Amino acid sequence: MSILFEPASLKNIKIRNRFVRSATYDGFADEGGYVSAGQRKLLTELAGGGVGLIVSGIAYVHYTGQISPFQNSIAEDRFIPGFKELTNAVHERGAKIALQLFHGGREAKYVRTKSIIPLAPSIIENDPFYRGEHREITEAEIWEIIKAFGDGAKRAKEAGFDAIQVHGAHAYLLSQFLSPYTNRRQDQWGGSLENRLRFHSEIYKDIRKKVGRDYPLFIKIGVQDGFIGGLEFNEGKQAALQMAQLGYDALEISQGLRGERYEGTEYRAHINSPNKEAYYRDWCRDIKSRIDIPIMMVGGLRTLYLMEKIIQNGEADLVSLCRPLICEPGLINEWKNNEHKKAKCISCNKCVDHMYKGKPICCIQNDPDRLP
Ligand SMILES: Cc1cc2nc3c(=O)[nH]c(=O)nc-3n(C[C@H](O)[C@H](O)[C@H](O)COP(=O)(O)O)c2cc1C
Numbered sequence: 001m002s003i004l005f006e007p008a009s010l011k012n013i014k015i016r017n018r019f020v021r022s023a024t025y026d027g028f029a030d031e032g033g034y035v036s037a038g039q040r041k042l043l044t045e046l047a048g049g050g051v052g053l054i055v056s057g058i059a060y061v062h063y064t065g066q067i068s069p070f071q072n073s074i075a076e077d078r079f080i081p082g083f084k085e086l087t088n089a090v091h092e093r094g095a096k097i098a099l100q101l102f103h104g105g106r107e108a109k110y111v112r113t114k115s116i117i118p119l120a121p122s123i124i125e126n127d128p129f130y131r132g133e134h135r136e137i138t139e140a141e142i143w144e145i146i147k148a149f150g151d152g153a154k155r156a157k158e159a160g161f162d163a164i165q166v167h168g169a170h171a172y173l174l175s176q177f178l179s180p181y182t183n184r185r186q187d188q189w190g191g192s193l194e195n196r197l198r199f200h201s202e203i204y205k206d207i208r209k210k211v212g213r214d215y216p217l218f219i220k221i222g223v224q225d226g227f228i229g230g231l232e233f234n235e236g237k238q239a240a241l242q243m244a245q246l247g248y249d250a251l252e253i254s255q256g257l258r259g260e261r262y263e264g265t266e267y268r269a270h271i272n273s274p275n276k277e278a279y280y281r282d283w284c285r286d287i288k289s290r291i292d293i294p295i296m297m298v299g300g301l302r303t304l305y306l307m308e309k310i311i312q313n314g315e316a317d318l319v320s321l322c323r324p325l326i327c328e329p330g331l332i333n334e335w336k337n338n339e340h341k342k343a344k345c346i347s348c349n350k351c352v353d354h355m356y357k358g359k360p361i362c363c364i365q366n367d368p369d370r371l372p
Pocket residue numbers: 022023024025026056057058100167169220254266267268298299300301320321322323324351352355361
């Protein structure tokens with residue numbers, strides 16, 4: 001049997017294989033932020049399709065961090081029962097599930113519809129990759145949001161999630177704090193790497209205090225921005241190592257702020273040969289060789305033998321997939337039965353276009369009439 005189908009441990013949870021469904025916003029939450037029947041169906045299908053661990057889509061922890069009207073919320077206790085139904089359904093099919101905790105920072109453009117100006121570490125004028133209005137977050141608001149991450153984690157635990165993953169990658173608030181490009185603060189939250197990581201560290205401490213020592217906490221961390229002049233890998237790597245040292249139980253390695261679409265983003269397009277796959281492999285290998293906690297590799301993984309090699313070589317402990325599982329939720333079981341099967345996903349990014357247009361995601365290979 002391939003090593004990919006051997007069980008793995010993440011802190012105290014056992015996962016039936018090495019496959020993670022990387023966090024995927026689906027645009028299916030109902031407008032109140034509750035889990036919908038459509039989401040239950042989607043995640044039940046994924047769990048039944050053989051994936052070991054599902055990371056949910058972004059769930060906002062504080063009303064200032066909401067990015068879409070169809071996004072899940074974990075900002076209040078009333079969301080717990082809906083999530084509980086979801087975690088039960090996933091567990092019944094043998095998978096584990098983590099909730100991804102999120103704050104959009106300046107990207108939380110949806111809050112403008114409620115006359116709230118999105119928050120950011122600093123105001124950046126003439127940013128070629130971001131043009132929206134935003135204002136500098138105050139010290140008091142920083143602490144309020146840190147506390148909201150801790151409260152969100154506590155609710156996630158109560159709702160039956162096996163773990164939580166803090167979203168510290170891509171274009172969102174934690175990446176905005178870490179990147180010297182978006183963080184120009186002169187106080188204890190900006191400047192040195194230690195200061196730019198203070199937000200991450202305080203979030204960890206608040207969560208840990210509220211969920212206890214034994215509950216698995218993961219972070220998806222962006223270790224380099226997608227353009228020149230942003231966070232560089234040297235610092236991003238140090239940040240990842242510090243998160244491991246602080247106590248996070250697993251890291252998923254991704255990129256930070258986005259540059260040019262799509263090559264400067266976490267969803268690179270047209271992954272049509274193995275040499276374009278695993279586009280964060282070098283970062284993972286480097287970080288993995290310096291820490292003891294498990295690493296999840298994400299980014300363009302499509303070919304079974306390549307993933308197998310990555311795990312065998314000790315370059316990562318788990319492989320994490322997003323777009324191939326939008327296209328084929330049953331892909332993992334299919335691979336189990338036929339190692340030569342090719343993933344259907346061609347990374348055309350029509351699913352991403354759906355997301356940006358505020359529509360529920362789908363794959364046009366399965367649903368050709370639903371062009372974004
Ligand atoms: C439609 C869509 C939604 C996504 N939503 C999230 C999300 O909620 N949180 C997150 O961390 N990453 C999100 N991502 C990024 C993926 O988790 C993953 O990092 C990226 O797509 C690369 O993996 P892949 O090549 O397997 O798709 C999303 C990607 C897509 C295509």
